[in-house]
Amino acid sequence: MRLRLSLLLLALSCASVLIGARQMEWQQLFSMSGDAWLTLTASRLPRLAALVLTGVGLSVCGVILQHIVRNRFVEPGTSGGLDAAKLGILVSLTLAPAAGTASRMLFALAFCFAASMIYVAIIRRIKFRNTVLVPVVGLMYGSVLSAIAEFYAYRHNILQSMQGWLLGDFSRVVQGRYEILYLVLPVVALAYLYAHRFTVLGMGEEMAASLGLGYAATAALGLVLVAVTVSASVIVVGAIPFIGLVVPNLVAMRYGENLGRTLPIVALGGASLLLACDIVGRLLMYPFEVPIGLTAGGVGGVLFLILILRGLR
Template structure:
């Protein structure tokens, strides 16, 4: 799949996304700059599109970095406890620090996402047999433990509904002034591209990286920080979007290989296309109502994940 095909698909889907919603807006309606439809277009539709693009590209690249560093194609923020750790940080900030600012909540969530990811990587280092299926299953169990802790304390504090509604992956509430945190992912993506070759070398193992004169710990920690930043910004702005960082890098690696410098642009674009497609489907099925994007991504992504899981098992038997 050539990159220009992904660019065309992203442009077409972006145009469709701008003109789909509970209120019908036509391009001709935008000629009147003072009309209500124009204001809706500027305040809601454009910010929503920008949020989808940034979240899709960011989460896909976060998954690509994690798969490279862990040397496992089934590892992602979804299957490594990163998103669950971010949720735990948000819950703790809401429970014990009720007067914290939004910036402090971001810091809390980022710290927990980073620590949670580092704990998973430490668990990964202690596994003797890194089976292609066994590792992500451990990550899913680890994430479920963190999620259970979050659910328990949220239930005890009677904020479970608040947590669930806030972290529901959806772009419904995205308007101007509520998505700008996602702009943080832009320098993160640029930094990931600049360090792409180093991430590739680091993924080959500590001894190999040190023999090439690379600071293994620095690059590894940098990759985890970038993943934590992206995960935090997406969770706090949109909510939890499952499978995106898992399936998109795997699809790209099928036709592009594992060279991160080459695959990052393709991964970002395919992530945008996939998330745009899922969002459009969710807005069309029960129109004028809307299915949250995390539901459509989960349904489609789980099917793709099961296919990859069985492919991985067949590959492991060979």
């Protein structure tokens, strides 16, 4: 399966490099000169790297959240994480308007981590929890955070700035404006290193304690990894929903929930799905581009409803 996904990712990567408003041919690229080479190095390859890193990061942090909350229908888009990150960026625009990308990311990280902690605390206090209740609570919680963000933006007259983060969009990604996404690499490495602990975490607090695992510390580490990934992706490309929900579920349905074995498959699947959604968005209205937030939201939303109905049955 890893080999097939790797080949699929390679094929989608080649297609992503070649598709665009400016047509390019392989012989132009091999010449390593002219406008084609500049387009490749300054735009196409940075966009490809951003797509792969974002897809890997969102799918991995989705599976981490699902093990912490013990619900397979949870991800940053259904637990308030994305909305909290957007609120953090808006706050940074008013409190530190001259701040750079790294400073804004720190605001987004802090808000995302705090919102995730509150969400986990809310879920732990709900005694009756079925498959659907947990993501419904998360969607309601995210709606409240989104309303707060819109009110804050309206009050400070920066509502137009907020529109840039409502839908994910990779068209702005160029060389020098995406490199903060490489923070996803150490996040994925730590997630793989702690894969066994996150797997035990998904068995419940009592089981984790009986096996000698520090539940609170491991959950906090997982939420930090999620906050870093979400804040980096939102600050660069905006909010992209459902990637962290769909891919881990599809992988778990076939390969189980042992993260030591399935985490590489989840990462490859997330990158491949996001690349496919991006290619579809670039071809639907060619040479114009549909924001990937729409294509990923449409595909992910349909799959999410299918998973919800299967969960009800």
